[in-house]
Amino acid sequence: MTENSNSNAEALEVIPIAIRFAGRAATFEEQGSELVILRSGDVDIIAYSGDLLLNDFGKLLSYLNQNTNAYATKVLYQTKDQLIALLTVKLAKILGRQNLDAGASRYAKSVFRTLRRLELVDTEGDPTIYARRLLSRWKLRGHEEFYRALGELLLRKGGWTLVLAQLDSLSKGGNYRKKMLHEALRDSLEEKRTTTGIWSVDALVQCLVDLELIKPWDSFHKKYDILWERAAQLLQGSILG
Amino acid sequence: MPISVEIPERVIKGVRGKKIRLNIQVEHPREDWKNIGVTVDFSDSLALPSVQREIKRNEVGFSIINVDMEVPPERPSKRTELRIGSITVTRNGDKTTQLLPKLIILTPESYFEEITGETLRSLGYEVQRYSGPRNPDLVAYHPDQPGKLDVEATTESSYNLVKYRSDIGKFHGLKHVHNFQRLLIVTKADRIEPGVFDELAHVHDPLTLIRYGDLKRLLSKYKNCQISKYEVISKLTQSGFVEV
Numbered sequence: 001m002t003e004n005s006n007s008n009a010e011a012l013e014v015i016p017i018a019i020r021f022a023g024r025a026a027t028f029e030e031q032g033s034e035l036v037i038l039r040s041g042d043v044d045i046i047a048y049s050g051d052l053l054l055n056d057f058g059k060l061l062s063y064l065n066q067n068t069n070a071y072a073t074k075v076l077y078q079t080k081d082q083l084i085a086l087l088t089v090k091l092a093k094i095l096g097r098q099n100l101d102a103g104a105s106r107y108a109k110s111v112f113r114t115l116r117r118l119e120l121v122d123t124e125g126d127p128t129i130y131a132r133r134l135l136s137r138w139k140l141r142g143h144e145e146f147y148r149a150l151g152e153l154l155l156r157k158g159g160w161t162l163v164l165a166q167l168d169s170l171s172k173g174g175n176y177r178k179k180m181l182h183e184a185l186r187d188s189l190e191e192k193r194t195t196t197g198i199w200s201v202d203a204l205v206q207c208l209v210d211l212e213l214i215k216p217w218d219s220f221h222k223k224y225d226i227l228w229e230r231a232a233q234l235l236q237g238s239i240l241g
Numbered sequence: 242m243p244i245s246v247e248i249p250e251r252v253i254k255g256v257r258g259k260k261i262r263l264n265i266q267v268e269h270p271r272e273d274w275k276n277i278g279v280t281v282d283f284s285d286s287l288a289l290p291s292v293q294r295e296i297k298r299n300e301v302g303f304s305i306i307n308v309d310m311e312v313p314p315e316r317p318s319k320r321t322e323l324r325i326g327s328i329t330v331t332r333n334g335d336k337t338t339q340l341l342p343k344l345i346i347l348t349p350e351s352y353f354e355e356i357t358g359e360t361l362r363s364l365g366y367e368v369q370r371y372s373g374p375r376n377p378d379l380v381a382y383h384p385d386q387p388g389k390l391d392v393e394a395t396t397e398s399s400y401n402l403v404k405y406r407s408d409i410g411k412f413h414g415l416k417h418v419h420n421f422q423r424l425l426i427v428t429k430a431d432r433i434e435p436g437v438f439d440e441l442a443h444v445h446d447p448l449t450l451i452r453y454g455d456l457k458r459l460l461s462k463y464k465n466c467q468i469s470k471y472e473v474i475s476k477l478t479q480s481g482f483v484e485v
């Protein structure tokens with residue numbers, strides 16, 4: 001065997017070390033749950049639209065990044081209105097969806113609002129530093145780092161702590177079927193007026209699964225297990241600076 | 242015990258340039274405390290500076306410290322197995338020191354054999370790694386499939402006809418000694434030269450050629466329950482070149 005490159009150095013190996021002190025009462029999970037529920041009280045609106053999945057955010061950011069060429073000239077759009085008009089036409093292709101037809105304009109506006117709330121674009125639709133940080137992770141092989149950074153953004157700026165808190169409250173409150181639980185979640189979020197426009201609760205829950213904030217549906221116990229420790233870690237994260 | 246430090250008892254296998262992260266989670270004490278200090282001292286062989294962190298109060302009640310390090314090159318003159326170092330925690334005058342896990346620095350070839358073996362183990366195989374040029378790289382056996390596999394893990398930057406013939410020759414030489422049923426070649430490189438595919442088209446030997454990337458994809462599908470263990474066995478015993 002003859003190879004001498006450093007390309008073996010592919011993965012990051014993590015050694016978990018826990019330090020505890022005598023007299024401690026609450027576990028990481030308990031503390032995570034407290035933190036998420038505490039933060040969810042401040043949420044006015046949830047940044048989410050349509051049926052966006054995690055990879056769709058990466059695709060959108062890649063597209064927006066093409067607006068500036070090597071000479072720092074804007075080549076696709078100059079203003080927010082031009083961006084929305086462009087997304088209306090191009091969104092289906094960017095996201096790899098069926099033709100969005102009549103709903104395309106609403107979807108594009110809704111997507112723009114979501115990106116604004118997450119502070120991924122500025123008022124004119126130009127990608128911000130957060131967008132560039134996410135994009136650099138999106139370009140890496142495997143998207144784990146991207147999901148982690150996006151999870152941090154969604155929890156800290158996108159108000160997704162409220163989704164977790166609601167899901168937790170509903171899971172404890174009744175013996176729902178999966179579809180019923182999703183409907184109850186949608187109703188509770190709409191009742192609080194934290195969501196606007198058209199959005200898919202199924203896709204939102206799928207995002208939570210992909211972010212590893214909840215486990216996939218447990219059909220035996222009829223509930224979603226919330227991974228509080230992961231949520232707390234993301235809320236404490238340092239990727240966004 | 243006033244301070245407890247839990248460190249997994251395992252030996253870390255690394256290769257030059259591999260990144261290792263110490264993910265230190267500190268649960269804050271419930272009662273009053275002034276300051277907590279965490280110090281990571283690396284062993285002399287690693288020649289890395291110590292890392293010191295002060296824990297501050299926050300609303301969560303715990304803190305996370307990440308300390309990253311990179312595995313240095315292996316040195317033939319010295320032992321390649323070493324202790325990463327130690328971690329010291331101090332709080333209000335109390336002090337506890339614990340040793341960090343051991344690190345074995347492998348050559349790129351040995352490391353690739355190790356990670357290939359690990360991947361096969363995660364796919365349900367029982368794997369034994371051998372050393373020496375006259376032995377198979379790995380011997381794998383699946384409890385649900387009769388017969389043993391000779392696994393050759395190859396790290397060439399491009400898998401070519403010369404290496405292919407050498408692997409086949411080695412298999413023929415070893416198959417009666419070890420009672421092998423099949424040969425599984427795992428290439429680290431994505432590039433496989435066209436001549437190999439030409440040979441594979443006419444091969445009669447029970448052999449499977451797979452890229453490591455495809456083996457990882459197979460594992461990912463298996464772990465996500467997209468495929469069963471029988472489909473894994475079927476893939477890895479499919480003759481010729483296998484893609485996932």
